[in-house]
Amino acid sequence: MPCEFAKTALPEVVLIKPQVFRDDRGFFLETFHKNKYAEVGISGNFVQDNHSYSKKNTLRGLHYQLLHPQGKLVYVISGEIFDVAVDIRRGSPSFGKWTGVHLSAENKYQLYIPEGFAHGFLVLSETADVLYKCTEIYTPDDDYGILWSDPAINITWQSSSPILSKKDQEYQTLKNIPETLLPLYKK
Numbered sequence: 545m546p547c548e549f550a551k552t553a554l555p556e557v558v559l560i561k562p563q564v565f566r567d568d569r570g571f572f573l574e575t576f577h578k579n580k581y582a583e584v585g586i587s588g589n590f591v592q593d594n595h596s597y598s599k600k601n602t603l604r605g606l607h608y609q610l611l612h613p614q615g616k617l618v619y620v621i622s623g624e625i626f627d628v629a630v631d632i633r634r635g636s637p638s639f640g641k642w643t644g645v646h647l648s649a650e651n652k653y654q655l656y657i658p659e660g661f662a663h664g665f666l667v668l669s670e671t672a673d674v675l676y677k678c679t680e681i682y683t684p685d686d687d688y689g690i691l692w693s694d695p696a697i698n699i700t701w702q703s704s705s706p707i708l709s710k711k712d713q714e715y716q717t718l719k720n721i722p723e724t725l726l727p728l729y730k731k
Contacts, residue, residue, distance in 0.1 A: 546563055547560065547561065547562050547563050547574070547577070547580060548560070548561040549561075549584040552629075552643040552645065552655075553641065553642075553643040554629060554631055554638050554641060554642070554643045554661075555638075556585070556631075556658045556661075557629045557643050557655065557656065557657055557658065557661065558584055558585070558586060558655070558656040559645055559653060559654075559655055560581075560617075560653060560654040560655070560656065561651075561652075561653055562574060562575070562652055562653075562654065564652055573652060575619055575654070576590070576617065576677065581656075586615075586617070586656050588615040588658075588659075588679035589679060590617065590677040590678065590679055591678065591679065591680065591681055592677070592678040592680070592681050592682060593675065593676070593677050593678070594675070594676050594677075594678065594682075595673065595674070595675050596672075596673070596674040596675075596676075597671065597672070597673050597674075598667045598671065598672055598674070599667065599670070599671055599707070600667050600668070600669060600670050600671065601666070601667060601703050601705075601706050601707050602666070602667045602706065602707045602708075603664065603665070603666045603667075603692055603701065603703065603706035603707065603708055603712065604664055604665055604709075604712065605628065605662065605663055605664015605665060605689065605692060605712065606628070606630055606662040606663065606664040606689055606690040606691075606692055606715070607662060607663055607664065607687070607688070607689045608632060608660075608661065608662040608663065608688050608689065608690075608727070609680065609682070609683060609686045609687060609688065610686055610688055610725060610726070610727060611683070611686045612680045612681065612682075612683045612686050613659035613660060613679075613680060613727060614659065614678040614679055614680045614682070615656070615657065615658045615659045615678070615679035615680075616656070616657045616663055616676045616677065616678055616679075617654055617655075617656050617657075617676060617677040618647060618654060618655045618656075618657065618663075618665070618674060618675075618676040619647070619652075619654045619674070619675045619676065620647045620648050620649055620672060620673065620674050620675075621649055621673045621674075621675055622649045622669075622671065622672060622673040623648065623649060623667065623668075623669035623670070623671050623672030623673060624646060624647070624648035624649070624650070624667075624668045624669040624672060625646070625647050625648070625665040625666060625667055625668060625669075625672050625674060626644055626645075626646055626665060626666045626668060626701065626702055627644060627645055627646075627647050627655050627663075627664075627665045628642055628643070628644040628663070628664050628665060628666075628699055628701075629642065629643055629644075629655070629657040629661045629662070629663055630642040630661060630662040630663075630664075630690065630697055630699075630718075631660070631661055632660065632661065632662050632690065632718065632726050632727060633660040633661075633726070633727050633728060633729035633730075634723055634726050634727065634728050634729060635728060635729040636660075636729035639729070640696060640697055640718055641697075642697055642699050644699065644700070646668070647665075647674075648669075659679065659680075659727070660727040660729070662689065662690050664692060666701055666702060666703055666706055668702060688721075688725060689711070689712065689715040690715055690716070690717070690718050690721065691715040691716060691717050691718075692706070692708065692712060692715070694717040694718055695717070696717060696718060696719055697718060
């Protein structure tokens with residue numbers, strides 16, 4: 545079975561189900577192939593890799609960068625997360641809509657979140673190691689976010705009281721963020 549690329553509820557957000565080769569020694573899979581991924585629109589130049597380790601019930605997000613937007617290719621190497629993308633592009637037909645998928649070391653799925661989307665995840669297992677490739681270098685002065693529990697977005701998180709950073713607790717709802725601090729939809 546070749547690598548499968550599946551659209552999500554937000555067409556630009558792509559779920560990748562890689563082909564896994566297993567035998568009595570273990571397994572092998574490609575976690576990125578520039579040409580194959582480019583065929584489905586994942587053609588950004590990845591310039592930074594990140595590794596996040598988190599404990600159960602930790603929620604990270606919803607984060608985005610405005611002037612240096614990052615496309616992200618997310619992959620879990622241990623544990624399980626519920627990974628979420630929110631379309632925050634002004635003028636987009638799916639503005640304020642979200643999609644979420646379970647990524648785990650067991651299913652080996654990946655999620656591609658393009659530029660212009662906010663991203664966050666909730667750790668479902670005891671711990672989780674999350675790797676993600678980014679299409680832009682992280683710029684601390686360009687760090688923005690949306691409140692994880694924004695009632696207008698209404699994400700179905702699997703926790704009502706997650707562990708949050710101080711920064712993530714203080715973000716505003718999407719409707720309270722000035723338009724100038726949101727990316728613009730490009731057709």
